[in-house]
Amino acid sequence: MTREREGELYMIALALLESWFPILSIVAMQHIGALYTYAFALMFSLVFFLVVMKRKNRFIELKNRSAYKDLLLTSFWITTLFVLIFLGMQYTTAGNMSVIIFLQVLFSYLYFNVFGSDKMDKIHTVGAFIMAGGALLILFPNELTLNKGDLLIMLGAAIAPIANYYSKRTRIHCSSETILGFRTMLALPVILLMAWIFEPTLNADNVLKALPFVLLVGLLILGLSKIFWMEALHRTSITKLSALLAIIPVMTLFFAYLYLNEIPEFRQLIGVLPVLIGGYLLTKPIKA
Known part of the structure; x- marks a missing residue:
């Protein structure tokens, strides 16, 4: 099996877990x-990583x-990324969140292909414009006002491509x-301090209600799926990985329709299509 194929398999496993991330998080945020x-999810994921690090020396x-x-730069950017995502999920739907975060493939293309040194092709440019059009359909509701969560x-x-x-x-130096x-x-500790300063005092009953969902987010999403992401990232390009x-x-x-009874709006369904098509075009191999 090639390294590229290994990366793709890691991504399939990752997708199955990550698709539940906004759903579980939004349910938890109904209580805390x-x-x-984010802080409680980090607690559970920290236990997970410490156990894995100990067992693997x-x-x-x-x-x-x-x-x-x-390591420090990676920690800063990933933490900032998730702070923005968790704060944003308070004001939008699980479906919107999952589609908008997929725009990282567009930003990857801009950073590494348009403004970077990677080779650029016409088909990729077309894909970028199609993807941007889909994003506008999702971001601008019928009343043409921007949702701050979006x-x-x-x-x-x-931030994700950075x-x-x-x-x-960092993966060159560490596991x-x-x-x-x-x-x-x-x-x-940083997120706990921010939560203590900016959010209401916790209620024990609400914490218990949120606990099962936070546990799943911490162990499966911020834990296991992030290992899959790192391993996939080590085996293929950032742009292709984002598009996958x-x-x-x-x-x-x-899943949001089944579990949260979130009925997708027409603009969401229409907007998803160009976002996915654009992502596909952005990752088509460049002909020599």
Whole structure:
């Protein structure tokens, strides 16, 4: 099996888990604040990573001083990305979130192909414009007013390629478990402090109601699926990897309809199609 195929298999497993991320998070946020949801999820994922690091003897990798610059930058960008996503999910639907975050493939193309040194092809440019058109359909509701949650998540999508770039660079020095464990250890106290300052005091009953959903987010989404992401990122390009996430918005819209009774609006259904088509065109191989 080729490294490229291994990366694709990791992405399929990732997609199955990630499609539930906005659904589980939104349910948890019905009981506790967005930052507390993120903080508690980080607690569970930290336990997960510490156990994995201990069993695989990964703590020795933290002695590699040359990795710390990229580790710190990766931690900063990933944490910022998820803060924006969790805050944004308070004001939008699970379906909208999953489609908008997929726009990271467009931003990856802009950063690494348009403004970067990667080769650019006409078909990729067409894909970028089609994708942007789909994004506008999703972002602008019938009354032509922007949802602040959608904007926060779109800002997260713009940050995602930067986080992926440093993650890919850091993966040369450290394992996925070390990168994610280090990031979680740094992020947890910061997010807890932010939640304590900016969000209402927690109610024990509400915490218990949110606990099962936060546990799943922490272990499966911020834990296991992020290892899949790092391993896939280590085996293929950032732009292709982002585009392979195209299946997630479709799965999320379907699961959100079943679990949250979120009926997709017509503009969402229309907007998803060009976003997915654009993502496909953006990742077509460039002919020599």
